[in-house]
Amino acid sequence: MGDIFVLAEHRRGELREVSLEMLAAASSVASELGGKVLAVLLGSGVDSFAEKLAGYSDSVLYVDDPLFADYNSEKYQRVMSALISQYNPELVMIAHTTQGVDMAPALAVELKTPYVPDVTGLRFEGGRLQPVKLYYQGKVNADFAFKGKPPYLLTVRESSFLAGEPSKQGTVEKIDSPLKEDIQYRKFVEYIEAAVGDVDISQAEILVAIGRGLKEEKNLPMIEDLAAAINGVIAGSRAATDAGWLTHDRQVGTSGKNVKPKVYIAIGISGAFQHLAGMKAAKTIIAINKDPNAPIFSVADYAIVDDLFKVVPKLTEKLKELRG
Amino acid sequence: MKMFVCIKRVPDTSEADVKIDQTAKNVDSSRFSFGINDADNYAVEEAVLIKEAKGGEITYLCLGPKDADIVIRMALAKGGERAARVEDPRINYRDPLQVAKVLAALIKKEKFDLVMTGCMSSDDSNMSVGVALAEELGVPHAAMVKKVEILDGALKVQRELEGGLSEVVEISLPAVLTIQTGINVPRYAPIRGIREAQKKELKVLKLEDLELSENEVNEAGSQVELLKFYIPEVVSNAEIIEGAPEEKAEVMALKLVKGGLL
Numbered sequence: 001m002g003d004i005f006v007l008a009e010h011r012r013g014e015l016r017e018v019s020l021e022m023l024a025a026a027s028s029v030a031s032e033l034g035g036k037v038l039a040v041l042l043g044s045g046v047d048s049f050a051e052k053l054a055g056y057s058d059s060v061l062y063v064d065d066p067l068f069a070d071y072n073s074e075k076y077q078r079v080m081s082a083l084i085s086q087y088n089p090e091l092v093m094i095a096h097t098t099q100g101v102d103m104a105p106a107l108a109v110e111l112k113t114p115y116v117p118d119v120t121g122l123r124f125e126g127g128r129l130q131p132v133k134l135y136y137q138g139k140v141n142a143d144f145a146f147k148g149k150p151p152y153l154l155t156v157r158e159s160s161f162l163a164g165e166p167s168k169q170g171t172v173e174k175i176d177s178p179l180k181e182d183i184q185y186r187k188f189v190e191y192i193e194a195a196v197g198d199v200d201i202s203q204a205e206i207l208v209a210i211g212r213g214l215k216e217e218k219n220l221p222m223i224e225d226l227a228a229a230i231n232g233v234i235a236g237s238r239a240a241t242d243a244g245w246l247t248h249d250r251q252v253g254t255s256g257k258n259v260k261p262k263v264y265i266a267i268g269i270s271g272a273f274q275h276l277a278g279m280k281a282a283k284t285i286i287a288i289n290k291d292p293n294a295p296i297f298s299v300a301d302y303a304i305v306d307d308l309f310k311v312v313p314k315l316t317e318k319l320k321e322l323r324g
Numbered sequence: 325m326k327m328f329v330c331i332k333r334v335p336d337t338s339e340a341d342v343k344i345d346q347t348a349k350n351v352d353s354s355r356f357s358f359g360i361n362d363a364d365n366y367a368v369e370e371a372v373l374i375k376e377a378k379g380g381e382i383t384y385l386c387l388g389p390k391d392a393d394i395v396i397r398m399a400l401a402k403g404g405e406r407a408a409r410v411e412d413p414r415i416n417y418r419d420p421l422q423v424a425k426v427l428a429a430l431i432k433k434e435k436f437d438l439v440m441t442g443c444m445s446s447d448d449s450n451m452s453v454g455v456a457l458a459e460e461l462g463v464p465h466a467a468m469v470k471k472v473e474i475l476d477g478a479l480k481v482q483r484e485l486e487g488g489l490s491e492v493v494e495i496s497l498p499a500v501l502t503i504q505t506g507i508n509v510p511r512y513a514p515i516r517g518i519r520e521a522q523k524k525e526l527k528v529l530k531l532e533d534l535e536l537s538e539n540e541v542n543e544a545g546s547q548v549e550l551l552k553f554y555i556p557e558v559v560s561n562a563e564i565i566e567g568a569p570e571e572k573a574e575v576m577a578l579k580l581v582k583g584g585l586l
Contacts (some may be wrong), residue, residue: 011485072493074464096451096487101443102467105452107457108421113383114547117450130551131445135336136447139342140351141556148547154479185464185496189480190517206586212338230586242506254486263585270338284585291339293558302579303562304572315572322581 001035001130001289002090002150008041008053009095011071012191015049018095020163022156025122026093030058035090038168040081040253044069050174050301055164055166061087065177069190070310073103075122075179080107081251082178096155106156114146115153120160138295158254159277160212197249199233203206208233210277212239213268213289213308218247222312223267229319237275253278268308273297288312325380325390325474328431329371330441330453331364331399333392337447348552360395365443369510370472371440372403378474381405387415387423393526400411400521401513403444408527410534416543418550420452426541427453429462429534439480440582443468443502454502465500466493533551 004026008019024266026037039053048063061083067075080103084092086107093106094100096106096118097180108115121132123143130143131154146152153170201207208227214220228235232248252259254274264282269275271287271294280299287300288308304311335356345352360368371382371490382404386392396407408430410446416422431439439461443452468489470506471482477497482490484504491569513521531538539545565572 007448026472071491073467098468098483101451102455102465102483105420105424105450105455108452109424109456109459112547115452116548117420119451134556135449135553136342136351137449138556139337140344142551142553143551145549145551146547147549157524186466187494189494190494192482192490192492194490207355217586230580238505244509248488248506251488256485256488258487263580286580287562289339291341293341294339295558295561297560298558300562302576303560303564304576305564306569306572309574314570314578317575318574319580322577 001027001033003036003038004029005084005087005088005089005092005151006037006039006057007094007100008039008049008093009048009097010043011099016054016095016097017163018158019157020056020157021161022093022095023160024164025156025161026091027056028090029122033129038087038089040080041259042068042076042085050316051171052166054170054172055168056164057131057168057170058231059171059173061173063175063177063276067177067182071099072183072186072188073099073106073137074183074186076103077107077176078179081092081110084111084151091262092151092153094153094155096157096246098179100155102281104153108153111151111153112148113153114148116144117155118157120153128306139293141274149202172261189284195249197247199250201233201235201250202257203257204233204235204259204261205237206230206257206263207252207282208232208265208267209269210240210267211236211237211246211275212270213270214245217243217245219309222309224315226312226316226319227266229316229323230263232265233265237269237272266296266300267312269296271299294295325374325375326437327380327382327387327437328436328439329364329367329370329382329399329404330427330439330457331368331387331395332361332386332442332445333358333371333388333445334361342555344553344555346455348554349550351553355426358391358395360444361445363444363503363505366505366507366508367442368399368402369442369508370503372509372511374472374474375403383407385427386410386416386459387426396526397518397521398513400524400526402511402516403517403569404524406527408529414531414538415482416541416544416546418448418486419452419546419548421456422541422546423455424456424460425571426534426536427457429536430529431461438498439502440474441500443504448533458500461500463498463500464495466495467502468504469501470504472501483514519571525557538545552583
């Protein structure tokens, strides 16, 4: 294997954990197939990130330029394209995040390069790298092989690899920006913070969370009864907030909030990875879902495989009895 | 505003048992129910809202079998002028870059202001087609959009980031947007619209109509090979609560209250 590029991701003065996860994944490729791990960093005032990345890579290439003060996929694409032509890596890893998915597919088209998105695992067969990708909301896996010419481009799902501890002392090289002027056709304007709601679900001790399985808003009182019986706060998956059953500040998951309550009761939630990422740290997880293969059960401590409309009212009734 | 909206017919597998078929490269879809991809449904609504506010026309594009016509007609019933569906067994529907190539061939010949599609399909979830399509068309894009404001020759859009944060970006038109769920409230197709939709143009096209060579978009021409599908081992350490619904509820309630979980 030739060199491996890992595009580091950061936002608002923070290096995102997925950068280190990808460097760990890249190191595992390098130890199986050879090659060097190069962290690529684009930003403004990011010396400290470059230093940190050096602990996880053989070398760090970084551009420090006000042009990259904020993420802009079009600018990133131009620079990545130029650096890839210059350094000829064999493998390029970009995070499958809101930044990465806004850029990697266009880069793949531009470079006419083999591309596998949303990779959750890496397998090695006969000296070849086989990325693993999930289909049908995690119910099916697929193994891929590259056919075309390198570089091979992957986007890597967050939390799929363990970041590990810094164990390298890579060289750090600051390079001139291949992009000399700002672009006009896409401009970053500003960040908008999440709206603050009446309750902060990330502080709640007991969460009763609902998902698509609740079917209709008119079924919400049944959940409110349960929450009232145990002094719980109602939260939900993306499906529940998209449907307007709950306000967005009650959304658990990657695009909402991370929670770690004492008890998390997941009702009619299948458990998309974005949701699991936000709640798997809960102390006790109880999942009620009629599909025994629902991914939510992979993180649950107690599994109730049944029709939620039959179980929840009875559960509320029993809880009320027991708690007097 | 001349708009194209790319939509996909997908199986609802949220509660379905998914089985791999004999080829090991596909799933047995004989028992699935199908509908419009969730995020695409929001893209349809956004286009109809823009048309209502600013005028314009909407063309729906879809790759897939004749069964997808139901999904296309439902979109046409909500608003929009015409649709085209590409059905060709030579197309490798699993490769998002090849799908983007087919869609680009459909759009390239015409003038357009805005192309929208869902940011993700619920079956393949590549989150790639829209952004790849923008590159094929040589226009700017923004992915995971949850608010669109139309300016003069440009768009101001809100992109959803992680942790509840959003960013606002301005992009020039023409452009491609991938639409995130929750951006609007998709309407139900009105009865009258459903009747009218039956009369709207729905072209069915093959590769030859698009002037695409087979090798650009077939499996042999893909730069990656899907080796095999398999069912992942679900590692669950959960204690399974057995019994009738009432018994399960009682056992769980006891654990919560007497077991000290609460």
